[in-house]
Amino acid sequence: MVTDEQSASSLSRSELREIWSELSAEERVDDFKKLSAIDAAKFFADLETIDQARIILALPIDERRLWLRSLDPDDAADVIQETEEEEKQALLEMLDASMRSEVFALLAYAEDEAGGVMNPRYVHVRPDMSVNEAIIYFRKQARTQQETIYYIYVLNNEQHLVGTISMRELLLASPEQQVRDVMRTQLITISENLDQEEIANLLSENSLLAVPVLDKDGRMKGVVTVDDVVDVVQEEATEDIQKMGGSESLDAPYLQITVIEMIKKRVGWLSILFIGEMVTASTMQFYEAEIAKAVVLALFLPLIISSGGNAGSQASTLVIRAMALGEVRVKDCFRVIKREFVTGVALGSVLALIGLLRVIFWPSASTIYGKFFVSLGFAVSLSVFGVVLWGALVGSFLPFVLKKVGWDPASASAPFVATIVDITGLIIYFTVANIFLRGAVL
Amino acid sequence: MVTDEQSASSLSRSELREIWSELSAEERVDDFKKLSAIDAAKFFADLETIDQARIILALPIDERRLWLRSLDPDDAADVIQETEEEEKQALLEMLDASMRSEVFALLAYAEDEAGGVMNPRYVHVRPDMSVNEAIIYFRKQARTQQETIYYIYVLNNEQHLVGTISMRELLLASPEQQVRDVMRTQLITISENLDQEEIANLLSENSLLAVPVLDKDGRMKGVVTVDDVVDVVQEEATEDIQKMGGSESLDAPYLQITVIEMIKKRVGWLSILFIGEMVTASTMQFYEAEIAKAVVLALFLPLIISSGGNAGSQASTLVIRAMALGEVRVKDCFRVIKREFVTGVALGSVLALIGLLRVIFWPSASTIYGKFFVSLGFAVSLSVFGVVLWGALVGSFLPFVLKKVGWDPASASAPFVATIVDITGLIIYFTVANIFLRGAVL
Numbered sequence: 001m002v003t004d005e006q007s008a009s010s011l012s013r014s015e016l017r018e019i020w021s022e023l024s025a026e027e028r029v030d031d032f033k034k035l036s037a038i039d040a041a042k043f044f045a046d047l048e049t050i051d052q053a054r055i056i057l058a059l060p061i062d063e064r065r066l067w068l069r070s071l072d073p074d075d076a077a078d079v080i081q082e083t084e085e086e087e088k089q090a091l092l093e094m095l096d097a098s099m100r101s102e103v104f105a106l107l108a109y110a111e112d113e114a115g116g117v118m119n120p121r122y123v124h125v126r127p128d129m130s131v132n133e134a135i136i137y138f139r140k141q142a143r144t145q146q147e148t149i150y151y152i153y154v155l156n157n158e159q160h161l162v163g164t165i166s167m168r169e170l171l172l173a174s175p176e177q178q179v180r181d182v183m184r185t186q187l188i189t190i191s192e193n194l195d196q197e198e199i200a201n202l203l204s205e206n207s208l209l210a211v212p213v214l215d216k217d218g219r220m221k222g223v224v225t226v227d228d229v230v231d232v233v234q235e236e237a238t239e240d241i242q243k244m245g246g247s248e249s250l251d252a253p254y255l256q257i258t259v260i261e262m263i264k265k266r267v268g269w270l271s272i273l274f275i276g277e278m279v280t281a282s283t284m285q286f287y288e289a290e291i292a293k294a295v296v297l298a299l300f301l302p303l304i305i306s307s308g309g310n311a312g313s314q315a316s317t318l319v320i321r322a323m324a325l326g327e328v329r330v331k332d333c334f335r336v337i338k339r340e341f342v343t344g345v346a347l348g349s350v351l352a353l354i355g356l357l358r359v360i361f362w363p364s365a366s367t368i369y370g371k372f373f374v375s376l377g378f379a380v381s382l383s384v385f386g387v388v389l390w391g392a393l394v395g396s397f398l399p400f401v402l403k404k405v406g407w408d409p410a411s412a413s414a415p416f417v418a419t420i421v422d423i424t425g426l427i428i429y430f431t432v433a434n435i436f437l438r439g440a441v442l
Numbered sequence: 443m444v445t446d447e448q449s450a451s452s453l454s455r456s457e458l459r460e461i462w463s464e465l466s467a468e469e470r471v472d473d474f475k476k477l478s479a480i481d482a483a484k485f486f487a488d489l490e491t492i493d494q495a496r497i498i499l500a501l502p503i504d505e506r507r508l509w510l511r512s513l514d515p516d517d518a519a520d521v522i523q524e525t526e527e528e529e530k531q532a533l534l535e536m537l538d539a540s541m542r543s544e545v546f547a548l549l550a551y552a553e554d555e556a557g558g559v560m561n562p563r564y565v566h567v568r569p570d571m572s573v574n575e576a577i578i579y580f581r582k583q584a585r586t587q588q589e590t591i592y593y594i595y596v597l598n599n600e601q602h603l604v605g606t607i608s609m610r611e612l613l614l615a616s617p618e619q620q621v622r623d624v625m626r627t628q629l630i631t632i633s634e635n636l637d638q639e640e641i642a643n644l645l646s647e648n649s650l651l652a653v654p655v656l657d658k659d660g661r662m663k664g665v666v667t668v669d670d671v672v673d674v675v676q677e678e679a680t681e682d683i684q685k686m687g688g689s690e691s692l693d694a695p696y697l698q699i700t701v702i703e704m705i706k707k708r709v710g711w712l713s714i715l716f717i718g719e720m721v722t723a724s725t726m727q728f729y730e731a732e733i734a735k736a737v738v739l740a741l742f743l744p745l746i747i748s749s750g751g752n753a754g755s756q757a758s759t760l761v762i763r764a765m766a767l768g769e770v771r772v773k774d775c776f777r778v779i780k781r782e783f784v785t786g787v788a789l790g791s792v793l794a795l796i797g798l799l800r801v802i803f804w805p806s807a808s809t810i811y812g813k814f815f816v817s818l819g820f821a822v823s824l825s826v827f828g829v830v831l832w833g834a835l836v837g838s839f840l841p842f843v844l845k846k847v848g849w850d851p852a853s854a855s856a857p858f859v860a861t862i863v864d865i866t867g868l869i870i871y872f873t874v875a876n877i878f879l880r881g882a883v884l
Contacts, residue, residue: 045649046647046648046649135613138613139613139614167609171577171580171581172581200672203672204672204673204676205488206488207487207488207669209669226668226669226672227649227651227668229672230642230645230646230668230671230672230675231646233672233675233676233679234646234675234679234767237675237676237679237683238763238767240683241679241682241683241686241759241762241763242759242760242763244683244686244687244759245686245755245756245758245759245760245856246752246755246756246759246856247756247759247760250760253764253767253769254760254761254763254764254769254770254778255764255769255770255774255777255778255781256769259781259784259785259788262781262785263785263788263789266756266785266789267788267789267792269756270749270752270753270756270789270792270793270830271792271793271796273748273749273752274745274749274752274793274796274797274826275796277744277745277748277749278745278800280744280745280748281741281742281744281745281800284740284741284742284743284744285741285810288737288738288740288741291733291737291740292737295730295733295734295737296730298726298730298733298740298743299723299726299727299730300723300726301726301740301743301744302719302722302723302726302743302744302747302864302868303716303719303720303722303723305744305748306715306719306722306747306751306857306860306861306864307712307715307716307719309748309751309857309860310688310712310715310716310857310860311712313687313688313855313856313857314687314688314689314708314711314712314857316687317683317684317686317687317688317689318684318687318689318692318696319696320683321680321683321684321696322695322696322697325676325680325695327695327696327697327698328696328697332697335697336696336697339697339701339704342701343701343704343705343708346701346705346709347705347708347709347712350709350712350713351712351713351716354713354716354717355716358720358723368727384716388712413755414687414688414755414856414857415748415751415752415755415756415856418748418751418752418860419748422744422748426744
């Protein structure tokens with residue numbers, strides 16, 4: 001939430017936050033109680049929701065009321081959402097009747113949809129007011145609202161949104177005109193259930209400061225503002241990045257999450273990938289005879305499978321990000337695969353050439369790799385080409401598959417793609433080697 | 443740049459953009475010329491800078507002027523920045539004198555620092571004006587500014603910023619008060635050279651809508667607003683994600699970049715990683731004798747090195763993101779390594795246990811793995827523990843090293859970390875195997 005306040009105390013917010021990042025949850029609550037009233041107020045407003053909830057619950061009942069009421073309804077709803085079921089009712093009862101009903105309505109929405117992000121307070125006027133009346137009415141409303149107001153919403157008697165006008169436009173219009181004659185009527189609105197990531201894309205694409213939220217009957221329920229969206233964009237990118245690195249999203253700053261929680265978030269995927277990668281051991285078993293006959297084949301194993309993993313990591317990362325930004329949709333699947341095919345062929349060719357030169361022109365190659373080192377070079381080279389192309393295809397296709405079955409495409413992490421490509425990479429390598437070296441060393 | 447405009451034509455921006463995403467650069471310019479005046483104006487304002495530049499250059503001279511002048515000075519500067527040296531002067535000369543000097547000043551800043559992102563136009567008043575005079579003066583200024591104004595800046599005769607006041611505060615103050623008595627004097631300001639990523643963090647942390655940019659003598663140069671920052675946050679996250687996936691940042695939407703450019707952005711890192719990974723082939727050579735004696739060792743190679751890569755990918759991803767968000771700084775290096783040590787021990791133990799059980803209790807393990815399959819199991823298990831711990835340490839340390847030498851920590855991509863860990867993983871594996879299996883199969 002934005003307040004007009006810029007800064008007004010001895011310690012800056014970032015200094016306070018820095019001190020806090022060193023402390024445990026309990027120490028933080030203790031520390032908070034020691035802050036001066038001004039520092040505490042400033043700091044509290046700026047805390048993560050989960051920390052606000054912890055502090056409110058750690059305070060005596062009469063102080064809880066003060067801090068909870070200091071929040072805007074949408075933030076208060078987020079805090080209450082964080083608490084246990086039995087606390088929720090007690091906290092709700094601390095609010096005055098009008099705020100309680102606002103917060104209660106917000107609790108019905110999921111945290112990551114428009115209804116959960118919006119602020120139910122906004123400045124509204126009637127279409128038949130004069131500009132002058134609207135300015136006076138606006139001043140009256142603005143006095144009781146903590147939010148900075150970007151747009152003024154024009155509602156009819158059924159609470160339907162019929163237009164908007166910016167404060168600037170209101171000030172520039174002549175005072176005796178009617179609001180309906182100066183308002184804009186071409187409106188961008190969103191429904192209560194729109195996902196916050198899509199809201200972020202919408203605001204960013206249309207360069208809007210705020211967008212009104214309407215229910216299915218067209219009644220205005222609240223406003224989502226751009227400053228909320230900055231946080232959403234940061235959070236969504238963080239979640240995606242963490243998933244793409246092969247762990248669950250931490251949902252907390254790196255240094256603030258406990259080590260136990262951190263391990264829990266990471267061990268799941270790591271174990272799944274480990275168990276998946278075990279298939280490579282069984283796959284290798286099929287080729288044990290080949291390795292026994294030509295140990296030299298084993299030397300290039302890590303090189304070949306890692307090339308596939310790297311190509312897959314590039315492709316999946318680019319496609320996942322493009323999906324998150326709305327640049328690529330499910331219907332673009334075929335175009336993407338076509339692109340990755342061409343790209344994979346080009347990248348594979350470059351690496352194949354480097355690989356070929358590496359084996360054939362390596363000092364004393366025939367001593368190290370045996371007299372069939374040229375055939376070996378071609379086998380390595382062609383395998384690299386195959387796994388790079390395959391990596392690019394799997395890496396670009398997998399996010400679409402996950403999206404289709406309803407998972408987060410960001411789960412098509414570099415490690416996940418690498419695991420899949422490793423297994424097939426082995427098969428490609430030994431198959432190619434069999435063709436090139438059969439009758440020679442195999 | 444934000445305009446108050448919400449939407450006012452037959453085709454929505456996203457529809458227009460969708461149609462465009464299918465076209466080549468040349469087709470886009472042709473298509474643009476066919477748009478109706480309203481659609482064209484709306485669409486042009488919303489284009490990526492590079493596309494705006496392409497279109498302006500493709501138009502006849504007299505039309506260039508029109509479109510270039512339709513931009514705010516900061517956007518016009520970005521467009522001119524995109525063109526060749528010889529075009530720059532010609533484009534600058536198309537601007538009227540006052541805008542030309544603004545644009546010229548902006549061109550001196552790097553695109554990604556405060557001076558390059560800021561808008562040099564803002565509404566300012568004098569501290570000794572009355573509130574009423576300020577409102578009248580504000581209306582006059584607002585009429586000539588295309589920007590939506592969040593704050594009004596109070597400047598003294600030397601152009602030094604002495605306070606700010608929001609439009610809402612101005613409207614709520616009594617008309618005869620002096621501006622100096624109602625303005626805020628605790629200010630958050632930034633210098634011209636602050637990096638845009640840090641501006642984004644500052645605005646987000648302090649929930650500000652805009653922040654004034656001062657030169658080193660304290661004179662006000664312009665304003666960076668939150669809507670510019672949403673785009674910055676998206677762009678920075680995209681750049682980081684693409685680098686973390688092991689390619690250069692594309693700097694263009696996935697489906698719009700040409701395949702040739704895409705290959706160029708990807709082939710560099712992929713080749714470097716490939717050449718780096720070649721060290722594994724040379725490393726393996728040292729252990730050729732061991733593999734020849736116990737081919738069974740080769741079976742677990744992919745499993746072991748990939749475990750290290752996955753653990754490293756998790757660690758580097760989490761640390762890089764935490765750095766980008768300002769949660770982790772260089773001075774936190776030791777704390778992070780400590781955390782990753784504990785986490786690595788825990789994760790390594792879990793995977794080691796799974797690995798041990800896999801080898802020892804595999805159906806007919808003694809037939810497949812030989813009679814020393816229990817020793818082999820312990821060798822695999824301990825190696826997994828070692829590489830996972832090592833992966834977590836390398837993955838968390840590398841971003842700090844890159845930051846220290848002035849590189850982007852995001853370059854410590856999953857593939858980069860995996861390559862380093864692969865080489866050491868081999869050494870760990872064969873060393874452990876030598877200890878456990880010496881005298882048995884080795």
